[in-house]
Amino acid sequence: MEISKIIIGIDNSKYAEHAAAYGFDLARKIGAAVGLVNIIEPVPSTITPATDTTLGMPFEGTPNLVYNDIMDAQNEASSTIVKSTVDKYGQGLNVSYFNEYGSSSDGILSCAAQFGASLIVVGTHHRSGLDRLLMGSVAESIIRNADIPVLVVPLPEENKS
Numbered sequence: 001m002e003i004s005k006i007i008i009g010i011d012n013s014k015y016a017e018h019a020a021a022y023g024f025d026l027a028r029k030i031g032a033a034v035g036l037v038n039i040i041e042p043v044p045s046t047i048t049p050a051t052d053t054t055l056g057m058p059f060e061g062t063p064n065l066v067y068n069d070i071m072d073a074q075n076e077a078s079s080t081i082v083k084s085t086v087d088k089y090g091q092g093l094n095v096s097y098f099n100e101y102g103s104s105s106d107g108i109l110s111c112a113a114q115f116g117a118s119l120i121v122v123g124t125h126h127r128s129g130l131d132r133l134l135m136g137s138v139a140e141s142i143i144r145n146a147d148i149p150v151l152v153v154p155l156p157e158e159n160k161s
Contacts, residue, residue, distance in 0.1 A: 001149075007035040007098075007117035009108040009138070012081050019123030019153035024089035026121070026151075035115035036085060037098040038078045039107035075099070105141035112148065120150045 008023040010016040020036070027034045078099050086095050096115060100107030112120050124139045139152045 001118065003030055003032055003118045005033045005035060005115055005117045006119045006121055007037060007108065007112040007115050009037050009039070009104070009120070009122040009142075010081060010085055011038065011104075012077070013123070013125065015123035015125050015155050017085070017123075018155045019121055020085050021089055022153045023121035023151070024093065027093055032119075033094040033096070034090065035096045035098060035111060035117055036082055036090075037100065037108055037111040038081050039104040040074045040078050040099060040101050041104060042101065104138045105145065108138070108142055109145055112146070118148055120146055120148060122150065122152055124152050124154055 006023055006027045008020050010020050024034060026032070082097050082099070086097075098111040098115070100111055108120065108122065111117075120142060122139050122142060124137075139150075143150050143152070
């Protein structure tokens with residue numbers, strides 16, 4: 001099997017940055033193209049619409065304005081993460097960018113298929129116990145559902161603090 005396209009899932013964690021460094025280095029060594037994906041997960045909102053006290057009706061558009069501001073901030077943060085990762089590790093490589101909304105594991109798998117990736121590279125947060133039960137494991141979900149190889153890159157123990 002030839003690895004010609006590598007998709008790397010990133011977020012703003014040191015675990016993802018370590019995996020990105022590893023994935024870019026691997027791509028450079030084997031001459032593979034890189035797809036870099038950052039998933040924007042929906043933010044639950046408890047925003048209620050402002051109400052017209054005269055008629056008791058919600059003002060149109062109030063929650064949408066706040067929601068749009070949140071989405072703009074998330075998009076900007078995602079773009080910053082992608083740009084800084086490419087600037088740091090992607091010199092001289094052919095890099096494609098993907099931003100998806102939704103579940104991290106589903107988004108990474110979707111982008112991998114869209115990119116035609118032959119390998120997925122992700123970091124791991126080493127969650128266990130209750131934390132893993134509540135938060136889940138993106139890497140584990142990707143491994144269970146991927147139809148291409150997945151490389152999970154752990155952060156060395158000395159770099160975790």
